[in-house]
Amino acid sequence: MSGELAEKLIYCRRELHTHPELSNQEFATTEKITRWLQEAGIRILPLGLTTGVVAEIGPATGPIIALRADIDALPIQEISGVPFSSHHDGVMHACGHDVHTSVMLGAALLLKEREATLPGTVRIFFQPAEENFNGACHLIEAGALANVSAVFGMHNAPELPVGTFATRSGAFYAHIDRFQITVTGKGAHAAKPEQGIDTIVTASQIVNALQTLPSRNFSSLESLVVSVTRIQGGNTWNVLPQTVELEGTVRTHNAKIRERVPDILNRVIGGVASAMGAEAELSWYPGPPAVVNTAYWAQFSQQVAAEAGYQVQEAELQMGGEDFSLYLQQVPGTFVSIGSASEYGLHHPRFNPSEQLIYPAAAYFARLADRALTTLISQPTALQAASVA
The missing domain is CATH 3.30.70.360 (Alpha-Beta Plaits)
Incomplete structure (x- = not known):
């Protein structure tokens, strides 16, 4: 099953990569994600979004945690030379949001397989307009964070090898x-x-x-x-x-x-x-404020990553920015880096992240979500104190 899912996720990533869309114009991208989720029987929340999708998996009882992917591309002419290069002149997934989307789609499919045993709900954001720094605002205003106890997100890191995981407590992105x-x-x-x-x-x-x-x-x-x-x-x-x-x-x-x-x-x-x-x-x-990770959840995510077989590192401060920070101003959580081993960096027209990161990252986030829900139930008092530390 893991091999079949890995192939499916790579197919989805390439489909998104071939047909990238700019911030707040992700109409076809939204349609594809919605279709893939509905084919798996995953419910979509009716939030009235123009672009972007919010899905839920799990029972209607128990705590809620959120996973976030971003779905928009950049106004860059691709020259990577890959056979699934962008068909849209001047638009490219040069930041790896197609990879992020495929990872969280995979996490959704894995969580759906064990939905009956989940101790709570996993809400998954497929967020538009990260590159314009206004997509998180759209989702927050639409109510995507309602009753969420913790939120987790990722960015691929081209400077890190595949199989490497990095995050840090406190300030991370600028x-x-x-x-x-x-x-x-x-x-x-x-x-x-x-x-x-x-x-x-x-x-x-x-x-x-x-x-x-x-x-x-x-x-x-x-x-x-x-x-x-x-x-x-x-x-x-x-x-x-x-x-x-x-x-x-x-x-x-x-x-x-x-x-x-x-x-x-x-x-x-x-x-x-x-x-x-x-x-x-x-x-x-x-623009968006700094990404400030909750210490408890940063350490928790590192522990789960080590259990999942990642080579875990303490992340260096990043001068890049992320509107994921707006979620962290509302609820505790953490943002992490996962190695993508690209010779060329983010926003480069030859950027080409390794697809080998996709399935392991999907499995990691499914594990992280399950473990976070279990922890929220078993240690509610300790977590309440940690969320304001």
């Missing part, structure tokens, strides 16, 4: 925020820059100055990354542009640092622009 800076000067002929205020030079100096935020404004012992990822200005070779736009991201694990960054950014860009005779305006777009 706070994610986006900024945009508009530099305004005075346009002029490129041959007579003294007649204008050069926004290109001003923007360049702002980029350099922003690198002092981590090194000169906060302790070097803190995690803080400031990256400028887009510069846009001008439309020809012999004119100094009136405006230049900069865009980028700030990542940190410390909420207090996160609160201070916009004010310091404003001070830095304003000072540089003023010195050049220009103006600079900051637009700040807060």
Whole structure:
């Protein structure tokens, strides 16, 4: 049976990979997941979602735990060369959400086989729009977390070998925020820059100055990354542009640092622009908060992983972000990494995770769900204390 299920899950993964869909456009993906679940007799919750699926397995009594997969793809042109490459130009599952979906589908099918003996309910989220950081909000607003006692999720880790498992207590993934800076000067002929205020030079100096935020404004012992990822200005070779736009991201694990960054950014860009005779305006777009794992459930998930045969590691802090953090703000739980052994990393057009991780991870999450439900019943007082630790 395990061999047949492993083949089925790989088939499902390849079907999803061949037909990827962007955030909040996962209509065909939602239809496929729904069909696969219904074919197995798994009930779907009528939450009125536009895209995404929430399924349940188990009796109507006892505690409820949740497992989460994300289902959206990225606006990337695939060049991996695999025979099941994306059929949609400019769209690719370059983050492995097709793998995550197949893992949690497998967990659902395994749990369905022993539904009659489950000591509670397993609710499985197939969440849309993780890449846009708004899918978790959609599910929470729809009531997907109602009465859930603990929530678990995963991300494949291309830098780790297959068969490797990693997580950590406390902060794991970073706070994610986006900024945009508009530099305004005075346009002029490129041959007579003294007649204008050069926004290109001003923007360049702002980029350099922003690198002092981590090194000169906060302790070097803190995690803080400031990256400028887009510069846009001008439309020809012999004119100094009136405006230049900069865009980028700030990542940190410390909420207090996160609160201070916009004010310091404003001070830095304003000072540089003023010195050049220009103006600079900051637009700040807060993203999801840091993923902060509940210590009890992080250690619990490591123990179950070791029992399942994984090589268990203590995960390093990640500067990437995850809207799974929004679930953890509501209920305790943990987010984990499972090795996918890809030569190319996440969001790369040649990203190619190993499919060998899928069935073992599905079996792991089915085991984790069963064990978590049993533990919630046998140790309710201890778990209540642990959830607020």
